[in-house]
Amino acid sequence: MLSLNPKTLSPSPFNPRSFLIPKKPSISSPSLYVNSTTCCQPNQITERGILFYTGDTFFRHESATGRDLGVLSAALYKQSKGQLRVLDAMCGCGIRSLRYLVESKADFVLANDANESHRRVILDNLAQVERLEGEKKRWVVTHCEANRILTDCYLQRDYFDYIDLDSFGSDSSFFLRAAFSSLKLDGLVYVTSTDGYSSGGHRPFHSLSAFGAYVRPMPYANELGLRILIGGAVREASVLGYRVTPLFSYYSYHGPVFRVLLRMNRGKLPEKRDYGFICYCNRCGNSQAVSWDELGQIRCPCNNSTKDAASLVVSGPLWTGPLHSGAYIMEMLNLAEQWGWVGKAAGTGLEKLLKRMLEESDPRLPFGYIKLDEVASRAQTNTPSISTIMSSLHKEGYAASRSHIAHNAIKTDCPMAGCIRIAKKIHGC
Ligand SMILES: C[S@@+](CC[C@H](N)C(=O)[O-])C[C@H]1O[C@@H](n2cnc3c(N)ncnc32)[C@H](O)[C@@H]1O
Ligand SMILES: [Zn+2]
Secondary structure (H helix, E strand, O other): OOOOOOOOOOOOOOOHHHHOOOOOOOOOOOOOOOOOOOOOEOOEEEEOOEEEEOOOOOOOHHHHHHHHHHHHHHHHHHHHHOOOEEEEOOOOOOHHHHHHHHOOOOOEEEEEOOOHHHHHHHHHHHOOOOOEEOOEEOEEEEOOOHHHHHHHHHHOOOOEEEEEEOOOOOOHHHHHHHHHHOEEEEEEEEEEEOOHHHHOOOOHHHHHHHHOOEOOOOOOHHHHHHHHHHHHHHHHHHHOOEEEEEEEEEEEOOOOEEEEEEEEEEOOOOOOOOEEEEEEEOOOOOEEEEOHHHHHHOOEOOEOOOOOHHHEEEEEEEEOOOOOOHHHHHHHHHHHHHOOOOOHHHOOHHHHHHHHHHHHOOOOOOOOOEEHHHHHHHHOOOOOOHHHHHHHHHHOOOOEEEOOOOOOEEEEOOOHHHHHHHHHHHOOO
């Protein structure tokens, strides 16, 4: 029999038939918010001071930062537009729905999970928020396959401001077109992939069918995971005459998990410089973006002849543009500060992440990152310290930042050859 409750991040596509058997209620009503951040009993959790139960649902404590980012962005939307209707298409125990209601001040949340056995837990968690505000419902719980609920909403012209797709593996591409159809213009989609095999270039034909991108192994695989997710969304949106742009992109090693917040508007495919191909040279370590009309002329500056073309690997099409909007990250940081989520007493995790995303938003920085171990191995030196090499790069006029994705790596507009020269200079070679 198929499992009703996936406990691991499964890359296999969703099977609607696996969600037909309802289970008995599993928990009693939870009490209201508490201040503690520790677990009080099995399956009872607090996150940002909000108490909830997880029951037998799929829940990962490690995804709290991803939920924080979602809640901040939904709150910013509410503040700027004065309204917020959220569709949480794969809500699990309903924690995001609850947080969108309580923290982002959503006017309405549709909390959906195909697994009907989660119903009791979701209802009990959401019961902390009055269901009715006058005549209007604040929240509703449904148990449909995500594409069905999204398509139903579209058919009823019931459009949402914010759609959260917290799916497994590379399934997100399966839901994106329906999500864009049921999203308001200028609305946001928060999309997830946990497909680390595709980003690693280990199954290029799978990534081709899921994201429309043929991916080869490259040193910045985890950034490629974000870029194929965005690229896939760009492609799906363009079919409907929409254009999407990423407001932030977040990689986390547990899972691994790739999350992107996209804003959707009417429009065409982005300019060729933002949606195209990426080429990496195994010989010299250099990377370059390749546009569609340059496909037949790919060469690396390290070799002018075509005979050494075997050293080149090409991935794409994927998103080659900025991973974040710097201005948007700044707004998130300000709100997080206002809420006491960053700053002295708040712990460093979220602050460090947002500040690093801000650094990565420098428009001079190209795609990818350079691992310092690769620089050291090519320079035949010890690995330079990240702060030393960054300050040398800045002194020479290059843009350079850390990467939120890889700790011992830098993003820079300096080619690999320049990094090698600088590493040698640092070590007096
Ligand atoms: C990663 S979990 C959700 C976790 C939750 N969003 C959180 O932050 O704790 C994914 C959920 O999606 C549900 N699911 C899987 N495939 C689905 C589909 N096609 N339609 C709707 N729900 C689905 C599963 O039952 C599971 O509860
Ligand atoms: Zn080369």
